[in-house]
Amino acid sequence: MIDGGRPLEGQVAVSGSKNAALPILIATLLAPGEHRLANVPDLADTSSTLSLLGRIGCPSLTGTHVRVDTTRVAYWEAPYDVVRKMRASVLVLGPLLARCGKAVVSLPGGCAIGTRPIDQHLKGLEALGCRFRIEGGNVHGVADDLRGADVHLDMPTVTGTENILMAAVLARGTTRIHNAAREPEIVDLANFLKGLGAQIEGAGSSTLVIEGVPRLTPASRPHRIIPDRIEAGTWLCAAAVTGGDVTVTDVEPGHLEAIGAKLAEAGCEIEAAGTTVRVRRTGPLRPFQLRTLPYPGFPTDMQAQLMTVATLANGTSTLEETIFENRLLHAAELRRMGARIEERGGMAIVHGGTLSAAAVMASDLRASAALVLAGLAAPGLTEVLRIYHLDRGYEDLVGKARKLGARIGRVSDGERDHDRMLAATAAAA
Ligand code: EPZ
Numbered sequence: 001m002i003d004g005g006r007p008l009e010g011q012v013a014v015s016g017s018k019n020a021a022l023p024i025l026i027a028t029l030l031a032p033g034e035h036r037l038a039n040v041p042d043l044a045d046t047s048s049t050l051s052l053l054g055r056i057g058c059p060s061l062t063g064t065h066v067r068v069d070t071t072r073v074a075y076w077e078a079p080y081d082v083v084r085k086m087r088a089s090v091l092v093l094g095p096l097l098a099r100c101g102k103a104v105v106s107l108p109g110g111c112a113i114g115t116r117p118i119d120q121h122l123k124g125l126e127a128l129g130c131r132f133r134i135e136g137g138n139v140h141g142v143a144d145d146l147r148g149a150d151v152h153l154d155m156p157t158v159t160g161t162e163n164i165l166m167a168a169v170l171a172r173g174t175t176r177i178h179n180a181a182r183e184p185e186i187v188d189l190a191n192f193l194k195g196l197g198a199q200i201e202g203a204g205s206s207t208l209v210i211e212g213v214p215r216l217t218p219a220s221r222p223h224r225i226i227p228d229r230i231e232a233g234t235w236l237c238a239a240a241v242t243g244g245d246v247t248v249t250d251v252e253p254g255h256l257e258a259i260g261a262k263l264a265e266a267g268c269e270i271e272a273a274g275t276t277v278r279v280r281r282t283g284p285l286r287p288f289q290l291r292t293l294p295y296p297g298f299p300t301d302m303q304a305q306l307m308t309v310a311t312l313a314n315g316t317s318t319l320e321e322t323i324f325e326n327r328l329l330h331a332a333e334l335r336r337m338g339a340r341i342e343e344r345g346g347m348a349i350v351h352g353g354t355l356s357a358a359a360v361m362a363s364d365l366r367a368s369a370a371l372v373l374a375g376l377a378a379p380g381l382t383e384v385l386r387i388y389h390l391d392r393g394y395e396d397l398v399g400k401a402r403k404l405g406a407r408i409g410r411v412s413d414g415e416r417d418h419d420r421m422l423a424a425t426a427a428a429a
Contacts, residue, residue, distance in 0.1 A: 002372065003407035004357060005379030007244035010404045011276075014232045014251050015041040015395040016225035020188040022088045023162045024225065025049045027189060028068045029058065029095035030166060031196040031216035038224040040066040044391045048086045052078060056092075065222050073100055080106035080137060086392075087111060090118055091159055094166035097130050097143040105139050112364040114324040124151040124164035128171050148173030148212055156181040156206065156294045162189055169198040171212040180208045183295040184255045188226045195219035229255040230301045231394060232277065234369050236260070237305040238404070239279040240268050241312055241377040246404060247278040258298045262290060266309055287315035287352055292323050304330045304370035311339035312377060313352035321346045330367035333360040337374050337382070359383040365393045372397070376406055383411065 016039035026049065028035040040046055042062070050060045050068070057074030061067045076096045083089040083106040096103035108116055122132050122139065127149040132141045148171045151164055161181040166189075168175035180186070182204055190203030196219055199211035232248045233256060239246035240263055253260075253272035260270045263279055267286040271278040287310065292300040300323040310317035311334055321327045328348050331341045336358045340351040357380030362368030368389040375382030384390075387410065390397055401408045 001409050001411045002375035002382045002384070003380070004242075004376045004382055006242065006405060006407070008238050008242045008376065008401070008404040008406055009245045011247045011249055012235050012400050012404055013249050014227045014235070015039070017041070017185055017188070017228040018043055018045055018393045019158070019183070019228075019230075020185040021046050021225050022049055023091050023159070023166070023185070023189045024192045024223065025053065025066070025068065026091045026095055027166055027192060028053070028070045028218075029073060029092070029099050030170060030193070031218050032071050033069070033218040035068045035070065035218045036065045036222035037068070038065050038222045039227075040225055041228065041395045043393060043395055044388070045086055045088065045393065048082065049088070052082050052089055052092070055082075076100045076102050077104040078106060082106075083108050087116055088159060090121065091163055091166070093121060093139070093141060094125060094163040097125065097141050098146060098167045098170040101143050103139075103141045105141070107134065107137055107139060112329060112367075113327040118160070120153050120155065120157045120160040121163045124153065124160060124177070125167055127151045128164070128167050128175065130167070143167070146171035146212070148175040148210070151175065151177045153177065153179040155179070158183055158185065161186055161208070165189065165193070165200070165208060165210065168210040169193055169200065169212060169216065170214075171210075173212055175208075175210040175212065177208040177210075178206070180206050181294060182206055184226055184229065184252070192219075192223045195221075195223055227251045227255070229259070230299065230366070232256055233259040233299075233302045234305050234373070234394070235400075235404075236263060236277065236279040237302075237309055237373055238376055238401070240266060240281050240285065240309050241373050243281045244404070245278070245280040247276050249276045251275055251277055253277050258296060259302055262288060262298060262306060263309070266313060285309060285313040285352065287313045287317040289318050291320040294323070300324060300327060301366050303327060304366045305373055307331065307341070307348060307350060308334065308370045308373040308377070310350035311341070311352060311355055311374070313350075315352055317350045317352065319348045319350065321348075329363040330370045333363075333367070333371055334374055336360050337378055339374075356380065357382040359385065362386045362389045365389050369394065372401075376401070376408070
């Protein structure tokens with residue numbers, strides 16, 4: 001529940017990156033022993049990943065550092081009930097095949113934003129000598145003898161690159177992954193793997209070259225997960241939509257360049273210094289054109305949040321989603337708040353104006369963030385339903401928003417009536 005219409009101001013510390021933490025937690029399977037990781041965000045998805053590791057025999061402890069013990073792998077299956085909830089579980093394929101020579105992983109099926117196939121993952125792993133059969137909705141994989149190979153990806157898939165990379169580090173010989181994803185989360189995974197003794201060149205470029213090694217061992221020092229550039233970008237959008245002044249801290253400004261450039265185009269003032277980025281909105285928002293692309297292009301995970309910015313601009317903006325086939329679901333909910341948005345295929349045409357408070361329904365992680373931003377901008381009480389989507393990717397969003405002056409609270413199902421909603425938001429004051 002949000003009582004919106006007031007500027008957000010102040011500093012907010014950004015947590016570790018969800019999309020770096022998930023592959024790195026799973027990569028611990030490649031090196032038997034105890035691993036320690038710093039700056040792992042406390043999210044539903046990281047908890048799901050730790051419980052998946054627990055189910056296959058690798059216990060963990062959370063705290064300042066997350067400790068994972070992968071001495072023993074007793075089981076090599078990622079069942080449907082886990083993969084259905086968190087698609088990134090398919091990342092166990094590469095490590096389990098490299099460690100145990102076999103893996104059974106449920107096909108992820110689709111999700112709200114698209115069909116999410118894993119054909120590129122399987123094609124790349126097959127090039128390394130893995131053999132797969134699909135049975136009962138599961139992928140059954142075996143790998144008797146992993147050998148390096150040249151892999152040409154049809155698109156720079158992020159988790160596809162990660163799955164193949166994690167198998168290649170223990171394959172015999174040289175692997176080259178062409179058209180690899182270049183996201184900072186790939187670079188962080190590669191740095192973690194190098195800390196275990198892997199030999200990887202070209203992380204962050206579109207060609208990864210991996211010299212396989214016979215074994216990997218846990219790093220002597222904890223690996224620190226990079227900051228979450230999407231969380232950071234979301235807070236910067238909060239400054240834009242509320243006419244505020246927000247500084248995100250503990251970030252890598254270099255990861256935020258495409259996002260910052262778009263907010264500058266929309267009329268915000270951007271200031272990067274050290275590990276902070278500040279966004280101030282000093283005048284009316286201007287319309288902009290946006291097209292999502294693989295890194296270093298504009299990230300698809302920020303498209304929904306920028307759509308909320310566009311609904312408040314003086315003029316017509318266009319947002320083209322080129323990565324996922326169904327990632328404009330937030331448009332319908334923003335219309336409930338008075339936004340004027342036309343959809344043509346993967347393109348949204350947004351005629352900017354004002355937003356008015358309403359009850360809206362979250363459909364996926366980043367759409368929920370866009371609706372929270374809209375609630376922060378619109379005067380009055382906005383209720384965002386199915387808020388569990390947010391818990392997958394944003395650590396303590398309510399607490400952090402309150403620190404910036406937002407009047408926001410969680411309203412449990414039992415507290416539906418108006419007065420209690422007011423109480424929940426007033427408590428935030
Ligand atoms: C990763 O998903 C991220 N998730 C996503 O973040 C992010 O939106 C996406 O990359 C794009 O940046 C994690 O890292 C855990 P892709 P991923 O494979 O790897 C198609 C969030 O909100 N494709 O790069 O699943 C696919 O359908 C999440 O944090 C194939 O066709 O995305 C999509 O259209 C959402 N075959 C496109 O490629 C394949 O084998 C890009 O997908 C693989 C992908």
